[in-house]
Amino acid sequence: MSSKLEQRMRSSVLGAFTAAALFVSTGFVETTPAYAKTDTQPAVLTASAVAVADKYAAATAEQIFKQGGNAVDAAVSIAFTLAVTYPEAGNIGGGGFMTLYVDHRPYFLDYRERAPLTATKNMYLDDKGEVIKGMSLYGHRAVGVPGTVAGMWEAQKRFGKLKWRQVLAPAIAYAQNGFEVDDQLQDRRDKASKEFAGKTNFDLYFGSMKQGAVFKQPDLAATLQRVADNGAKGFYEGRTAELIATSMKGHGLITERDLKEYKAVWRQPILASWNGYRIITAPPPSSGGIGLVQLLKMKADLKDKFANVPLDSAQYIHLVAEIEKRVFADRAQYLGDPDFYKVPVAQLTNDDYILKRSQEVNPETPSDTKSVQPGLGTTMPEKAETTHYSVVDKWGNAVSNTYTINGYFGSGVVAEGTGVVLNDEMDDFSSKPGVANMFGVVGSDANAIAPKKRPLSSMTPTILTKDDKVAMVIGTPGGSRIFTSIFQVLSNVYDFSMPLPEAVGATRFHHQLLPPNTIYQEPYHALDPEVVKALEAKGYTFTMQGFNGDIQAIRIDGDTPEPMSDPRGRGVSRVIQ
C-alpha cells in the first residue's frame, strides 16, 4: 500500500474536526419539513458517516448530524458547502443526480441541467454543418439551465428533518468568512485561468485566489442568503434570476423564464440484483446506471472465463475491455433524456440480453471495434471532472449524490453579481451525431439538443442494499470513466474480497469502444509494464490519463459504517457519533 494511501486512511477516519463554519441568524421564519420520519426511527447503526470531496464538507456534515439532521439534511448542506469550498466542481450553477434510500425505500432525484427554451439542435454547428470548436465548452452559450438548487430544495423538503436555513448556514459562513485554499484547488484554478483567458470573466472572481490564503465570496454569500430566505425561489426568481438573466443578455440563451420553468424530477431508479445485493442506481438521462449493471452482470455471466484470472493481469484487462466495448456501443446508440426519447431501459438491463452480449466476448483477442454494434439492433466524450459524496445516517438512511458543472469551473462564466459559476453542460449533448464530445464519446439522435431537454450523463450515484439494509454507498466523478471506476471498486470489494481502502486505492483502467482498442491507465497507479507489453502484443494501445476518478464510498458491514475517500483527491471521510 502506498504511503500516501496509508496517510489518507489515517486522516480520513481519524481527522480532527475543526468547526470552521458558523451559524448565521437571519430571522427568517419557516416551518419544519413535512417528512421527519427519523424522529420515530430507532438508530440501527453505531454512527453516521460521510465520504466527501473536502474537509469543509466533512465539517459541515458533522455540524448537521450534531444538530439532529439526517442523511438528507447532511447531503443538502454538503452540496451548498462544496459550491463554496470546492468551486471547481461543487456548485449551485450546475446539476446532478441524487440516489436515496430512506426508510427502506429507494428514490432517485434528477436535477440535471436543461437546455434553454431557445436552444436548437444545430446551435453549435457552422453554416457548413461543422461543429464550432469550444462553443459548447466555454462562455455563456455553453450553459444549461442550472438544477442544483431545485434538486436540493426538493430533497430537503421531502425528507429533511432540519429547517432549510439550518442546512444553508454552513455554506453561507464559508462564503462570508472565507476558507483556506489548498494546493489542489490552486492548481486547478491556475489551469482554468489559462484555459478561460480572454474568453470569460473567470479571473475577475477567482484571480485573487491564493494557496494558503483565506478566500471570501461575498456575492455568493448574498446569493446563498437569498436561497436560505426564499427557498428555491431565491435562485429561480427575484434578484438572483434577474442577475443571471442580465449576465446572459447578448451572450447566452438563458432568460428569467428558463429559470422560472426549471423543475427537478423524481424518477424510478434502476434496480437490479447482483451477487446477493440489490443495486439502486441512476436511470436515464444518466447512462451510468445501465452501464454499471451491464458491466457487473456481464462479468458475473463470464465467471468461467474470469475464474483464476488474477486482478489486473493481461487476461483480466482484456476481458474487462471486451465487456466495456459492448456497454459503450449501447450507450452511444440508445441513451438520452427519457422525457424526449424512449430509452429501452428494461431491454438493456434484461438478464437474457446481457447474457447474450457477454457471449459475444472474444476471450483471446480484441473484437474488431466496427463489429461491436449496439446490441439491440457509435460512442460520445464528456468532461472528467464533477464531484461525488456519500452519506449514511445512524437511522440507516443513505444518500449518494453526484453533481457537476461539467469541466472544472464549468463554462468559466461567473454570473455577474451572484458569485455563481455556470456550467458547460451543453457539451454533454451530441452537437452533431457521430462527433465525439470532450470525453471522446460519440452520440446519436437520442441525445440531440432540444429545448428543456437534459443532456446525457454518466453520473452514477449508487447504493447497494442487502436484506433491506444499506451495504454500500458509492460514486465518483470521471465523465465516461464514472461507471467503469465504480464497477472496478465493487468488483475489488465483492469479487476479490479486498478491504474498502485497498479496493478504492487500487489501480483503475478504462476502455470505451473508441478510440479503437485503447486502454487508459493512470499515473497514480500505472499498470505492470509486463502486462502492458502482453496487451500491446494483442493489439491494444495504452494512453496515460491524468485523472481516473475520486471515489467516495461507505461500506456497512453489520452495524458499523466504514467510509473511504479516494487517495487520488482531497476528500475526507468521517465517522460521526
Ligand code: GLY
Ligand atoms: N458532465 C459529466 C457527466 O454528466 O457525466
